[in-house]
Amino acid sequence: MPASPSAxxxxxxxxxxxxxxxxxxxxxxxxxxxxxxxxxxLRGVLDPMGLRYEFIFINDGSRDKSLQLVQTLALxxxxxxxIDFSRNFGHQIAVTAGLDxxxxxxxxxxxxxxxxxxxxxxxxxxxxxxxxxVVYAKxxxxxxESAAKKLTAxxxxxxxxxxxxxxxxxxxxxFRIISRKVVDALKQMPEQNxxxxxxxxxxxxxxxxxxxxxxxxxxGETGYTYxxxxxxxxDGITGFSDAPLKAATIGGFLVxxxxxxxxxxxxxxxxxxxDYQPGWASLMVSILFLGxxxxxxVGIIGEYIARLSANVRQRPLYIISDTNITPPPAH
Ligand code: UDP
Ligand code: MG
Numbered sequence: 001m002p003a004s005p006s007a008x009x010x011x012x013x014x015x016x017x018x019x020x021x022x023x024x025x026x027x028x029x030x031x032x033x034x035x036x037x038x039x040x041x042l043r044g045v046l047d048p049m050g051l052r053y054e055f056i057f058i059n060d061g062s063r064d065k066s067l068q069l070v071q072t073l074a075l076x077x078x079x080x081x082x083i084d085f086s087r088n089f090g091h092q093i094a095v096t097a098g099l100d101x102x103x104x105x106x107x108x109x110x111x112x113x114x115x116x117x118x119x120x121x122x123x124x125x126x127x128x129x130x131x132x133x134v135v136y137a138k139x140x141x142x143x144x145e146s147a148a149k150k151l152t153a154x155x156x157x158x159x160x161x162x163x164x165x166x167x168x169x170x171x172x173x174x175f176r177i178i179s180r181k182v183v184d185a186l187k188q189m190p191e192q193n194x195x196x197x198x199x200x201x202x203x204x205x206x207x208x209x210x211x212x213x214x215x216x217x218x219x220g221e222t223g224y225t226y227x228x229x230x231x232x233x234x235d236g237i238t239g240f241s242d243a244p245l246k247a248a249t250i251g252g253f254l255v256x257x258x259x260x261x262x263x264x265x266x267x268x269x270x271x272x273x274x275d276y277q278p279g280w281a282s283l284m285v286s287i288l289f290l291g292x293x294x295x296x297x298v299g300i301i302g303e304y305i306a307r308l309s310a311n312v313r314q315r316p317l318y319i320i321s322d323t324n325i326t327p328p329p330a331h
Contacts, residue, residue, distance in 0.1 A: 018052065019052065020053060022104045022106050023107045024046070024108045025102060026057050027094035030063060030221070031062070031113060034219050035073075037219075038112055039055075053079060055073075055080045057112075059084045059085060060085050060093075081324055082322075083101060084320065090228065092232065092235070093194060093317050095109055095196055096186075102183065105179070108124065110175055111174075116173075116214070117215060120210070120212055125177060127210060131206065133182050133207065134203075134205060134207040135207070135208055137172070138172045139172065139213075141213045145216075157170040160198075160237060163237065164198070164241045165240075166240060168197060168236075169201070169209060176197075176200070186199055190311075193238070193239055238304055244300045248296070251293060252297055262286065
C-alpha cells in the first residue's frame with residue numbers, strides 16, 4: 001500500500017504476478033463525450049462476470065480532453081491502463097498498440113463511441129469459452145449512419161469478399177473477442193498497413209460470429225473521415241488481393257486489342273478505301289481513353305509500391321508519448 005494518500009498509485013502488476021482473463025482494447029480519438037458512459041457501461045457488464053480484466057485505452061492523438069479523462073480514471077481504477085500516442089496514427093494502429101501491450105487470455109476490441117454495445121461482451125465471451133478462438137460481432141443493421149456510408153460499406157465488404165482468396169466476413173468491423181493465441185499470431189505479422197479484420201481471417205482457427213444491431217454513435221463525431229475510410233479500404237484490398245494488378249494487366253490487353261483493330265481500320269481507310277475524314281473527335285476520344293486507362297493502371301501499381309516501400313522502411317508503427325503500463329513496452 002502507498003505510504004501516503006498522495007503517493008502515486010501502484011503500477012499495474014506485471015502479468016507474472018497477476019493473470020488477466022480479459023483485456024478490453026479501446027481506441028480513442030476525440031471521445032470526451034463518450035468516455036465516462038463507456039467506462040460505466042463496461043464496468044456494469046464486466047464486474048458481474050467475475051473476471052480479472054484490464055482496460056487499455058489508446059489515445060490516438062485526440063485534440064479534446066479524452067486523455068485527461070482516461071488518466072483520471074486510471075488514478076481511481078488500477079485496471080485502467082492507457083497508451084498516449086505522440087500523434088494521430090489511425091484506428092488500426094491504435095488497436096495494434098493495444099494488442100501489443102495487452103496481457104489478457106482473451107481480448108475484446110471495441111469502439112469508444114458505444115456503437116458496439118458493451119453488453120455483447122457477455123455472449124462473445126461465452127462463445128469463446130465454447131472453444132472458438134475468434135468470435136466476431138456481425139452487424140445485422142446499422143443506425144444513425146448516412147445512406148452513403150451504409151452503401152459504400154456494403155459495397156466495400158462485398159467487393160473485398162469477392163476478390164480476396166481468404167474469406168473476410170461481410171458487414172463486420174473490428175468489434176470481436178479473440179484468444180491469446182490469435183493475439184500472438186497477429187503480433188507476428190509485421191505489415192505496416194494494418195487491416196486487422198483481414199489478418200484475423202487469414203490466421204484461421206475456429207471462428208464464429210454473433211449478430212447485433214449497430215447503434216448510433218452516443219456522442220461526439222466520427223473520427224473516420226472519407227479519406228481514412230478510403231485508406232482502410234485500399235489497405236484491405238492491397239493487403240489481401242492481387243486482383244487489381246491483374247485487372248490492370250487484363251484491361252491493358254483488352255484496350256490494346258481494341259486500339260490495334262482501330263489502327264488497322266485507320267490504315268485501311270487511309271491507304272485502301274481512301275474514305276477518311278479529318279477525324280478530330282475519334283482521335284481525341286482514343287487519346288483520352290488510352291491516357292485514362294494508363295493512368296489508372298499506373299495508379300494501381302503505385303498503391304502497391306507505396307505499401308512495399310512502407311514495409312521496406314520498417315519504421316516503428318507508432319510512437320508512445322506516455323503510458324502507465326509497466327514494464328515499458330517493447331514492440
Ligand atoms: N479512432 C481512432 N483513430 C482515428 C479514428 C477513430 O482511434 O483516427 C477510434 C474512435 O475513437 C472510435 C473507433 O476508432 O473508438 C471507431 O471510430 P469512429 O466511431 O469514428 O468510426 P465509425 O464508427 O464512424 O466508422
Ligand atoms: Mg463509430
